[in-house]
Amino acid sequence: MADQLKLPAEKRTEFGKGAARRIRRADKVPAVLYGHGTPPLHLSLPGHEAMLALRHSNAVLTLDVEGETHMALAKDVQRDPIKRFIEHVDLVVVRAGEKVTVEVGVHLEGEAAPETLVTTDHSVLEVEAPITSIPEWLMVSVEGLEAGTQVLAGEVELPEGVTLVTDPEALVVNVSQQLSAEAVEAELAEAEAEAGIEQEESDDEAAEGGSGETEGEDAEAKDE
Known part of the structure:
Protein backbone atom coordinates (compact mmCIF):
# COMPACT_ATOMS: atom_id res chain seq x y z
CA MET A 1 0.00 0.00 0.00
CA ALA A 96 -9.61 10.81 3.48
CA GLY A 97 -12.06 8.37 1.91
CA GLU A 98 -11.77 9.64 -1.67
CA LYS A 99 -10.57 7.54 -4.59
CA VAL A 100 -7.80 8.57 -6.97
CA THR A 101 -6.64 7.33 -10.36
CA VAL A 102 -2.96 6.39 -10.35
CA GLU A 103 -0.47 4.29 -12.28
CA VAL A 104 0.87 1.24 -10.43
CA GLY A 105 3.87 -0.82 -11.52
CA VAL A 106 3.58 -4.48 -12.53
CA HIS A 107 5.98 -6.95 -10.88
CA LEU A 108 6.53 -10.50 -12.15
CA GLU A 109 7.16 -13.48 -9.88
CA GLY A 110 8.05 -17.10 -10.60
CA GLU A 111 9.64 -18.75 -13.63
CA ALA A 112 7.90 -19.68 -16.86
CA ALA A 113 8.34 -23.10 -18.51
CA PRO A 114 11.83 -23.99 -19.81
CA GLU A 115 12.92 -22.54 -23.16
CA THR A 116 10.42 -19.69 -23.04
CA LEU A 117 10.85 -15.93 -23.21
CA VAL A 118 8.74 -13.65 -20.98
CA THR A 119 8.16 -10.06 -22.11
CA THR A 120 6.21 -7.30 -20.40
CA ASP A 121 4.12 -5.12 -22.72
CA HIS A 122 2.56 -2.96 -19.97
CA SER A 123 4.92 -2.29 -17.06
CA VAL A 124 2.31 -0.12 -15.31
CA LEU A 125 -1.48 -0.27 -15.08
CA GLU A 126 -3.85 2.58 -14.37
CA VAL A 127 -6.21 1.86 -11.48
CA GLU A 128 -8.64 3.66 -9.22
CA ALA A 129 -8.01 3.12 -5.53
CA PRO A 130 -8.91 4.61 -2.12
CA ILE A 131 -6.31 7.21 -1.20
CA THR A 132 -5.29 5.24 1.90
CA SER A 133 -5.11 1.89 0.06
CA ILE A 134 -3.07 2.51 -3.10
CA PRO A 135 -1.17 -0.71 -3.90
CA GLU A 136 2.59 -0.37 -4.06
CA TRP A 137 2.67 -2.73 -7.05
CA LEU A 138 0.56 -5.36 -8.82
CA MET A 139 1.96 -8.89 -8.75
CA VAL A 140 1.65 -11.21 -11.75
CA SER A 141 2.77 -14.84 -11.47
CA VAL A 142 4.38 -16.41 -14.54
CA GLU A 143 5.23 -19.64 -12.72
CA GLY A 144 5.13 -22.57 -15.17
CA LEU A 145 3.47 -20.62 -17.99
CA GLU A 146 3.93 -22.26 -21.39
CA ALA A 147 4.85 -20.60 -24.68
CA GLY A 148 1.80 -18.96 -26.25
CA THR A 149 0.36 -17.83 -22.91
CA GLN A 150 -0.74 -14.20 -22.58
CA VAL A 151 -1.83 -12.31 -19.47
CA LEU A 152 -4.27 -9.46 -20.12
CA ALA A 153 -4.87 -6.47 -17.86
CA GLY A 154 -8.31 -7.77 -16.93
CA GLU A 155 -6.72 -10.98 -15.61
CA VAL A 156 -4.39 -9.23 -13.16
CA GLU A 157 -5.52 -9.73 -9.57
CA LEU A 158 -6.32 -6.42 -7.84
CA PRO A 159 -6.57 -5.72 -4.09
CA GLU A 160 -10.01 -5.27 -2.60
CA GLY A 161 -11.46 -1.84 -3.35
CA VAL A 162 -9.16 -1.27 -6.35
CA THR A 163 -10.64 -1.17 -9.87
CA LEU A 164 -8.95 -1.31 -13.26
CA VAL A 165 -8.94 1.79 -15.50
CA THR A 166 -6.61 0.43 -18.20
CA ASP A 167 -8.32 -1.41 -21.06
CA PRO A 168 -8.97 -4.98 -19.77
CA GLU A 169 -7.83 -6.35 -23.17
CA ALA A 170 -4.43 -4.65 -22.95
CA LEU A 171 -1.57 -7.17 -23.12
CA VAL A 172 0.50 -7.20 -19.94
CA VAL A 173 2.68 -10.30 -20.21
CA ASN A 174 3.50 -12.42 -23.26
CA VAL A 175 5.22 -15.82 -23.05
CA SER A 176 6.83 -16.98 -26.31
CA GLN A 177 9.14 -19.78 -27.43
CA GLN A 178 12.77 -18.97 -26.86
CA LEU A 179 14.80 -19.01 -30.07
CA SER A 180 18.05 -20.95 -30.28
CA ALA A 181 21.26 -19.15 -31.26
CA GLU A 182 21.13 -20.88 -34.66
CA ALA A 183 17.56 -19.71 -35.26
CA VAL A 184 18.48 -16.14 -34.30
CA GLU A 185 21.43 -16.17 -36.72
CA ALA A 186 19.24 -17.59 -39.49
CA GLU A 187 16.57 -14.92 -38.97
CA LEU A 188 19.24 -12.21 -38.93
CA ALA A 189 20.81 -13.51 -42.14
CA GLU A 190 17.39 -13.65 -43.83
CA ALA A 191 16.58 -10.09 -42.74
CA GLU A 192 19.95 -8.84 -43.99
CA ALA A 193 19.47 -10.62 -47.32
CA GLU A 194 16.05 -9.02 -47.77
CA ALA A 195 17.58 -5.63 -46.98
CA GLY A 196 20.39 -6.21 -49.49
CA ILE A 197 23.10 -6.23 -46.84
CA GLU A 198 26.15 -8.31 -47.74
CA GLN A 199 28.18 -9.86 -44.97
CA GLU A 200 31.91 -9.11 -45.03
CA GLU A 201 34.11 -12.17 -45.42
CA SER A 202 35.72 -13.19 -42.13
CA ASP A 203 39.51 -13.59 -41.79
CA ASP A 204 39.15 -17.39 -41.50
CA GLU A 205 36.96 -17.57 -44.61
CA ALA A 206 39.39 -15.35 -46.49
CA ALA A 207 42.31 -17.54 -45.42
CA GLU A 208 40.49 -20.70 -46.53
CA GLY A 209 39.61 -19.11 -49.86
CA GLY A 210 43.15 -17.92 -50.39
CA SER A 211 44.53 -21.35 -49.52
CA GLY A 212 42.28 -22.98 -52.09
CA GLU A 213 43.37 -20.61 -54.83
CA THR A 214 47.05 -21.23 -54.05
CA GLU A 215 46.61 -24.99 -54.22
CA GLY A 216 44.86 -24.66 -57.57
CA GLU A 217 47.59 -22.43 -58.95
CA ASP A 218 50.30 -24.88 -57.77
CA ALA A 219 48.49 -27.74 -59.51
CA GLU A 220 48.28 -25.79 -62.77
CA ALA A 221 51.97 -24.95 -62.56
CA LYS A 222 52.88 -28.64 -62.20
CA ASP A 223 50.74 -29.59 -65.20
CA GLU A 224 52.60 -27.06 -67.32
Whole structure:
Protein backbone atom coordinates (compact mmCIF):
# COMPACT_ATOMS: atom_id res chain seq x y z
CA MET A 1 0.00 0.00 0.00
CA ALA A 2 1.06 3.62 -0.46
CA ASP A 3 3.57 5.10 1.94
CA GLN A 4 2.14 7.51 4.51
CA LEU A 5 4.45 9.73 6.48
CA LYS A 6 4.06 12.98 8.34
CA LEU A 7 6.41 15.70 7.13
CA PRO A 8 6.95 19.25 8.34
CA ALA A 9 6.77 21.81 5.55
CA GLU A 10 7.51 25.51 5.29
CA LYS A 11 5.83 28.07 3.08
CA ARG A 12 8.18 29.77 0.64
CA THR A 13 7.92 33.17 -0.96
CA GLU A 14 10.92 33.01 -3.31
CA PHE A 15 10.50 31.45 -6.72
CA GLY A 16 12.57 30.75 -9.82
CA LYS A 17 15.67 28.68 -10.54
CA GLY A 18 17.91 30.70 -8.23
CA ALA A 19 15.55 30.31 -5.29
CA ALA A 20 15.18 26.58 -5.99
CA ARG A 21 18.97 26.14 -5.99
CA ARG A 22 19.24 27.94 -2.64
CA ILE A 23 16.54 25.70 -1.18
CA ARG A 24 18.33 22.55 -2.36
CA ARG A 25 21.67 23.80 -1.01
CA ALA A 26 19.98 24.01 2.39
CA ASP A 27 19.10 20.29 2.05
CA LYS A 28 15.45 21.02 1.35
CA VAL A 29 13.16 20.19 -1.56
CA PRO A 30 10.98 22.77 -3.34
CA ALA A 31 7.38 21.63 -3.76
CA VAL A 32 3.95 22.91 -4.72
CA LEU A 33 0.64 21.74 -3.27
CA TYR A 34 -2.59 22.24 -5.25
CA GLY A 35 -6.03 20.78 -5.87
CA HIS A 36 -9.60 20.69 -4.52
CA GLY A 37 -10.08 24.29 -5.58
CA THR A 38 -7.42 25.62 -3.23
CA PRO A 39 -4.81 28.13 -4.45
CA PRO A 40 -1.35 26.64 -5.04
CA LEU A 41 0.78 26.53 -1.92
CA HIS A 42 4.54 26.76 -2.52
CA LEU A 43 6.50 24.78 0.06
CA SER A 44 9.91 23.47 0.99
CA LEU A 45 10.26 19.97 2.45
CA PRO A 46 13.11 18.55 4.55
CA GLY A 47 15.45 16.84 2.10
CA HIS A 48 16.29 13.56 3.84
CA GLU A 49 12.77 12.91 5.13
CA ALA A 50 11.27 13.71 1.72
CA MET A 51 13.70 11.34 0.01
CA LEU A 52 12.66 8.49 2.33
CA ALA A 53 8.96 9.23 1.94
CA LEU A 54 9.15 9.40 -1.85
CA ARG A 55 11.10 6.21 -2.44
CA HIS A 56 7.98 4.64 -3.94
CA SER A 57 5.52 6.07 -6.43
CA ASN A 58 2.10 7.35 -5.30
CA ALA A 59 3.35 8.23 -1.82
CA VAL A 60 0.69 9.75 0.42
CA LEU A 61 2.03 12.41 2.80
CA THR A 62 0.55 14.18 5.77
CA LEU A 63 2.05 17.67 5.68
CA ASP A 64 2.33 19.89 8.72
CA VAL A 65 2.46 23.35 7.16
CA GLU A 66 3.16 25.72 10.02
CA GLY A 67 0.43 24.20 12.16
CA GLU A 68 -2.00 23.34 9.35
CA THR A 69 -2.39 19.70 8.30
CA HIS A 70 -2.79 18.69 4.65
CA MET A 71 -3.03 15.20 3.16
CA ALA A 72 -1.28 15.08 -0.21
CA LEU A 73 -0.51 12.61 -2.99
CA ALA A 74 2.88 12.84 -4.71
CA LYS A 75 1.82 13.40 -8.31
CA ASP A 76 5.16 14.19 -9.96
CA VAL A 77 8.64 13.76 -8.49
CA GLN A 78 11.39 15.35 -10.59
CA ARG A 79 14.88 13.93 -9.99
CA ASP A 80 18.31 14.88 -11.24
CA PRO A 81 19.02 12.44 -14.10
CA ILE A 82 22.58 11.74 -12.90
CA LYS A 83 22.76 12.28 -9.14
CA ARG A 84 19.10 11.25 -8.60
CA PHE A 85 18.43 13.81 -5.86
CA ILE A 86 14.90 15.28 -5.82
CA GLU A 87 14.69 18.58 -7.66
CA HIS A 88 10.97 19.34 -7.24
CA VAL A 89 7.72 17.69 -6.14
CA ASP A 90 4.15 18.29 -7.32
CA LEU A 91 1.67 17.40 -4.58
CA VAL A 92 -2.09 17.07 -4.99
CA VAL A 93 -4.47 17.77 -2.11
CA VAL A 94 -6.53 14.68 -1.23
CA ARG A 95 -9.23 13.89 1.29
CA ALA A 96 -9.61 10.81 3.48
CA GLY A 97 -12.06 8.37 1.91
CA GLU A 98 -11.77 9.64 -1.67
CA LYS A 99 -10.57 7.54 -4.59
CA VAL A 100 -7.80 8.57 -6.97
CA THR A 101 -6.64 7.33 -10.36
CA VAL A 102 -2.96 6.39 -10.35
CA GLU A 103 -0.47 4.29 -12.28
CA VAL A 104 0.87 1.24 -10.43
CA GLY A 105 3.87 -0.82 -11.52
CA VAL A 106 3.58 -4.48 -12.53
CA HIS A 107 5.98 -6.95 -10.88
CA LEU A 108 6.53 -10.50 -12.15
CA GLU A 109 7.16 -13.48 -9.88
CA GLY A 110 8.05 -17.10 -10.60
CA GLU A 111 9.64 -18.75 -13.63
CA ALA A 112 7.90 -19.68 -16.86
CA ALA A 113 8.34 -23.10 -18.51
CA PRO A 114 11.83 -23.99 -19.81
CA GLU A 115 12.92 -22.54 -23.16
CA THR A 116 10.42 -19.69 -23.04
CA LEU A 117 10.85 -15.93 -23.21
CA VAL A 118 8.74 -13.65 -20.98
CA THR A 119 8.16 -10.06 -22.11
CA THR A 120 6.21 -7.30 -20.40
CA ASP A 121 4.12 -5.12 -22.72
CA HIS A 122 2.56 -2.96 -19.97
CA SER A 123 4.92 -2.29 -17.06
CA VAL A 124 2.31 -0.12 -15.31
CA LEU A 125 -1.48 -0.27 -15.08
CA GLU A 126 -3.85 2.58 -14.37
CA VAL A 127 -6.21 1.86 -11.48
CA GLU A 128 -8.64 3.66 -9.22
CA ALA A 129 -8.01 3.12 -5.53
CA PRO A 130 -8.91 4.61 -2.12
CA ILE A 131 -6.31 7.21 -1.20
CA THR A 132 -5.29 5.24 1.90
CA SER A 133 -5.11 1.89 0.06
CA ILE A 134 -3.07 2.51 -3.10
CA PRO A 135 -1.17 -0.71 -3.90
CA GLU A 136 2.59 -0.37 -4.06
CA TRP A 137 2.67 -2.73 -7.05
CA LEU A 138 0.56 -5.36 -8.82
CA MET A 139 1.96 -8.89 -8.75
CA VAL A 140 1.65 -11.21 -11.75
CA SER A 141 2.77 -14.84 -11.47
CA VAL A 142 4.38 -16.41 -14.54
CA GLU A 143 5.23 -19.64 -12.72
CA GLY A 144 5.13 -22.57 -15.17
CA LEU A 145 3.47 -20.62 -17.99
CA GLU A 146 3.93 -22.26 -21.39
CA ALA A 147 4.85 -20.60 -24.68
CA GLY A 148 1.80 -18.96 -26.25
CA THR A 149 0.36 -17.83 -22.91
CA GLN A 150 -0.74 -14.20 -22.58
CA VAL A 151 -1.83 -12.31 -19.47
CA LEU A 152 -4.27 -9.46 -20.12
CA ALA A 153 -4.87 -6.47 -17.86
CA GLY A 154 -8.31 -7.77 -16.93
CA GLU A 155 -6.72 -10.98 -15.61
CA VAL A 156 -4.39 -9.23 -13.16
CA GLU A 157 -5.52 -9.73 -9.57
CA LEU A 158 -6.32 -6.42 -7.84
CA PRO A 159 -6.57 -5.72 -4.09
CA GLU A 160 -10.01 -5.27 -2.60
CA GLY A 161 -11.46 -1.84 -3.35
CA VAL A 162 -9.16 -1.27 -6.35
CA THR A 163 -10.64 -1.17 -9.87
CA LEU A 164 -8.95 -1.31 -13.26
CA VAL A 165 -8.94 1.79 -15.50
CA THR A 166 -6.61 0.43 -18.20
CA ASP A 167 -8.32 -1.41 -21.06
CA PRO A 168 -8.97 -4.98 -19.77
CA GLU A 169 -7.83 -6.35 -23.17
CA ALA A 170 -4.43 -4.65 -22.95
CA LEU A 171 -1.57 -7.17 -23.12
CA VAL A 172 0.50 -7.20 -19.94
CA VAL A 173 2.68 -10.30 -20.21
CA ASN A 174 3.50 -12.42 -23.26
CA VAL A 175 5.22 -15.82 -23.05
CA SER A 176 6.83 -16.98 -26.31
CA GLN A 177 9.14 -19.78 -27.43
CA GLN A 178 12.77 -18.97 -26.86
CA LEU A 179 14.80 -19.01 -30.07
CA SER A 180 18.05 -20.95 -30.28
CA ALA A 181 21.26 -19.15 -31.26
CA GLU A 182 21.13 -20.88 -34.66
CA ALA A 183 17.56 -19.71 -35.26
CA VAL A 184 18.48 -16.14 -34.30
CA GLU A 185 21.43 -16.17 -36.72
CA ALA A 186 19.24 -17.59 -39.49
CA GLU A 187 16.57 -14.92 -38.97
CA LEU A 188 19.24 -12.21 -38.93
CA ALA A 189 20.81 -13.51 -42.14
CA GLU A 190 17.39 -13.65 -43.83
CA ALA A 191 16.58 -10.09 -42.74
CA GLU A 192 19.95 -8.84 -43.99
CA ALA A 193 19.47 -10.62 -47.32
CA GLU A 194 16.05 -9.02 -47.77
CA ALA A 195 17.58 -5.63 -46.98
CA GLY A 196 20.39 -6.21 -49.49
CA ILE A 197 23.10 -6.23 -46.84
CA GLU A 198 26.15 -8.31 -47.74
CA GLN A 199 28.18 -9.86 -44.97
CA GLU A 200 31.91 -9.11 -45.03
CA GLU A 201 34.11 -12.17 -45.42
CA SER A 202 35.72 -13.19 -42.13
CA ASP A 203 39.51 -13.59 -41.79
CA ASP A 204 39.15 -17.39 -41.50
CA GLU A 205 36.96 -17.57 -44.61
CA ALA A 206 39.39 -15.35 -46.49
CA ALA A 207 42.31 -17.54 -45.42
CA GLU A 208 40.49 -20.70 -46.53
CA GLY A 209 39.61 -19.11 -49.86
CA GLY A 210 43.15 -17.92 -50.39
CA SER A 211 44.53 -21.35 -49.52
CA GLY A 212 42.28 -22.98 -52.09
CA GLU A 213 43.37 -20.61 -54.83
CA THR A 214 47.05 -21.23 -54.05
CA GLU A 215 46.61 -24.99 -54.22
CA GLY A 216 44.86 -24.66 -57.57
CA GLU A 217 47.59 -22.43 -58.95
CA ASP A 218 50.30 -24.88 -57.77
CA ALA A 219 48.49 -27.74 -59.51
CA GLU A 220 48.28 -25.79 -62.77
CA ALA A 221 51.97 -24.95 -62.56
CA LYS A 222 52.88 -28.64 -62.20
CA ASP A 223 50.74 -29.59 -65.20
CA GLU A 224 52.60 -27.06 -67.32
